[in-house]
Amino acid sequence: MDSPADEKAQDFVDNITGALQQGHSLDPLVDLSDGVHEEVVDLVPVIQGLRATLVPVEPSADFAAHLKTQLLENEAGLAARLRKKPARLHVAAILAVFAGFSLLLSRRLFGASSARDITEEPVATAL
Amino acid sequence: MQKFFARRSQYKTLADRALVELAADDKEAFGELYERYLTKIYNYVYYRTGNRQDAEDLTAKVFQRAMSHISTYVERGLPFQAWLYRIAHNLVANWHRDQGRRKIIALDDFVAHSLQSEAPDRRTEEQEEQKQLMEAVRRLPEERQQLLLLKFIEQLSNVEIGEIMDRTEGAVKSLYHRTLLALREDLQRGEDISAARRLSGSAARRQRK
Numbered sequence: 083m084d085s086p087a088d089e090k091a092q093d094f095v096d097n098i099t100g101a102l103q104q105g106h107s108l109d110p111l112v113d114l115s116d117g118v119h120e121e122v123v124d125l126v127p128v129i130q131g132l133r134a135t136l137v138p139v140e141p142s143a144d145f146a147a148h149l150k151t152q153l154l155e156n157e158a159g160l161a162a163r164l165r166k167k168p169a170r171l172h173v174a175a176i177l178a179v180f181a182g183f184s185l186l187l188s189r190r191l192f193g194a195s196s197a198r199d200i201t202e203e204p205v206a207t208a209l
Numbered sequence: 210m211q212k213f214f215a216r217r218s219q220y221k222t223l224a225d226r227a228l229v230e231l232a233a234d235d236k237e238a239f240g241e242l243y244e245r246y247l248t249k250i251y252n253y254v255y256y257r258t259g260n261r262q263d264a265e266d267l268t269a270k271v272f273q274r275a276m277s278h279i280s281t282y283v284e285r286g287l288p289f290q291a292w293l294y295r296i297a298h299n300l301v302a303n304w305h306r307d308q309g310r311r312k313i314i315a316l317d318d319f320v321a322h323s324l325q326s327e328a329p330d331r332r333t334e335e336q337e338e339q340k341q342l343m344e345a346v347r348r349l350p351e352e353r354q355q356l357l358l359l360k361f362i363e364q365l366s367n368v369e370i371g372e373i374m375d376r377t378e379g380a381v382k383s384l385y386h387r388t389l390l391a392l393r394e395d396l397q398r399g400e401d402i403s404a405a406r407r408l409s410g411s412a413a414r415r416q417r418k
Contacts, residue, residue, distance in 0.1 A: 084383055091386055092385070092386040095385065095386050096382050103364055124393065125389045128342075128396070129389065132357060132392075135339045136346075136357065136361035137362075138248070138252050139251070140251075141247060141264075145265050146247055149243075149247075150240060150244075153236075153243065153272055154240055
């Protein structure tokens with residue numbers, strides 16, 4: 083629990099910081115510093131130093147654009163993109179996949195039997 | 210096409226909460242949130258890591274993580290901005306822990322930046338003071354560094370800082386005051402040390418003569 087003197091000091095530095103950030107004059111606040119320990123008033127140069135030192139920086143435009151593209155394109159992956167296509171395209175895609183499987187299956191079945199015929203024939207001849 | 214631009218301009222007027230709700234299904238809404246917070250998060254990470262390369266890597270991770278968890282985010286007293294900063298804070302903390310880089314952060318980038326941003330006739334003395342202050346800031350405990358960055362770089366209010374740091378407004382004020390006292394003490398110690406070095410240097414020169 084902070085003492086009333088601590089709370090007064092905290093309010094003082096907080097108000098000074100706010101005034102500096104908004105570009106207001108510090109004079110009225112320093113006038114109100116009666117009762118605030120001199121040690122606290124000495125913090126004003128530290129606050130001014132922090133304000134001058136901690137200045138915002140900008141990310142490079144290339145990085146910002148690249149990251150945005152990366153984020154938004156990743157989200158729109160294949161599944162996400164397919165979900166947003168019209169229903170008729172979904173039906174067409176399902177039919178195409180079904181046809182592909184059927185073709186593979188028929189090739190395997192008929193292809194295997196014809197291959198067996200071919201391999202069996204020379205063996206029979208040799209015997 | 211017109212619809213697209215109309216929707217984008219509509220997003221600009223929406224509050225974060227509404228955008229977050231849309232962003233679960235709509236990447237353009239997330240894009241708007243990204244535009245709003247990229248610079249803020251980048252600044253925060255940049256000052257916590259001390260170099261642009263790591264700042265870019267970690268900023269990318271913050272937004273990737275936010276995007277992958279946005280559908281599960283529910284605003285229960287924690288605004289989106291605070292949520293994003295917490296992700297950034299956790300990633301930076303992991304970065305410091307994993308790499309053990311906290312003590313060897315390069316300040317070159319910072320110095321280069323300050324040289325670039327000031328007038329050419331800027332006094333070397335001022336640059337040196339800023340460098341010392343920056344080094345003192347980096348010696349502070351993590352939560353105090355975080356507080357200073359949120360206050361000075363992001364210019365957030367004590368209430369907003371409290372939301373991010375999970376503290377009351379009064380606790381933020383108190384921590385800020387203690388941080389300033391610690392910084393001043395550190396700087397004074399630094400001045401004492403450099404004064405002692407100057408004295409010992411001149412004593413050594415006298416002896417040589």
